[in-house]
Amino acid sequence: MQLEDIAARLGVPFEDVERVHRLAGDLPSAPLPAKADAPALLDRLAVRPDDAAEIMAGWPDPGSPLWTEELRWLLDRSIALVRADLGGHGWLLPGPELPRDRGPAWLHLYVYAYLALTGVVLAYHRERGIPETVSWATLADLGRNLAIDRRMHREGWPVMQAWLTLHARGGLYELGRLQYQRGGTALDLHIPESGPLTPDAVSASLDRARAFFPRHFPDEPYTAFACGSWLLDPQLLEYLPEDSNIIAFQRRFALEPYEEPEGLDADVEVLRFVFRTLNTPLDRLPRDTVLQRAIVDHLRSGRHWYIRRGRFPVQPESGPARPPRTGRS
Ligand SMILES: CC(C)(COP(=O)(O)OP(=O)(O)OC[C@H]1O[C@@H](n2cnc3c(N)ncnc32)[C@H](O)[C@@H]1OP(=O)(O)O)[C@@H](O)C(=O)NCCC(=O)NCCS
Secondary structure (H helix, E strand, O other), X not given: OOHHHHHHHHOOOHXXXXXXXXXXXXXXXXXXXXXXXXXXXXXXXXXXXXXXXXXXXXXXXXOOOOOOHHHHHHHHHHHHHHHOOOOOOOOOOOOOOOOHHHOHHHHOHHHHHHHHHHHHHHHHHHHXXXXXXXXXXXXOHHHHHHHHHHHOOOOOHHHHHHHHHHHXXXXXXXXXXXXXXXXXXXXXXXXXXXXXXXXXXXXXXXXXXHHHHHHHXXXXXXXXXXXXXXXXXXXHHHOOOOOOHHHHHHOOOEEOOOOOOOOOOHHHHHHHHHHOOOOOOHHHOOOOOHHHHHHHHHHHOOOOOOOEEEEEEOOOOOOOOOOOOOOOO
């Protein structure tokens, strides 16, 4: 089938299909797990029963009429595209954004790709001596994201389908409360929605990262922890109490000068993380917590939220050695 036909049948721009073709070329794909093993695998990946049922219903069985030629092409080449960057840690689109309301194959195509890549990335982890518990904790972000996708009525998926390629390439690890994205000399921190961000849980996670990366990625010398997030917007200080977890998290970082993030509207990102919606009118959003009220009141007064970047050293500074004080000198 010609690329033009594939694009037309998928209902996506030609350039997106051409990009998949260019990046994946003839590179090897990876097989899906056996269907009989899928329920147990989905369970390990923290996929909830309603999402798992949908995934099983759309399973790409060899003769399944749900899987037309163009969908099979995209699934196979998307796996190859992501697999070709195994070990990579940059943001990567696995393929075009699909019209997901056309049926279960369309809805979860990139989930099937993730399941195929699970075997590949587990082998990558094993080569680096990464404990299985870390592998599964990391990969189980799939279930968390699918549940959020459902809560968001599928609005959030275009970001998630790219986000999950980090896990599938060995570019990101979940160690306790935080996730760590490899890259450069700084480990980028990400904060999953998994309960309160208590200072103790953050400190324990940072300590795990301090041991994990030198052990499993000894050739990557990390000197800083970094983060780019709405959570680091100092305007939150105007609204949240001093003892809030978000403020305590902010205090760990030295902020970098503000730079407009490419292609992201921070006001919308805040709605994503605080309300799990992207375009509900402000007067219809809940006002249950101090943060929810702050987000809405701030926007209604015509102000904006910002995604700020900050960092702090991996090794806490011990400070300059001071000579002992003697008398009045
Ligand atoms: C980061 C996160 C764990 C912080 O939650 P927390 O530990 O409860 O934070 P705080 O102690 O600072 O909370 C202060 C207040 O804000 C509320 N709050 C915090 N995060 C909230 C959220 N995402 N939605 C609604 N309310 C929230 C708390 O309930 C509390 O209000 P209350 O005293 O009226 O109950 C939470 O915001 C979250 O799960 N966010 C989603 C993931 C995310 O944003 N990641 C970063 C992506 S860049």
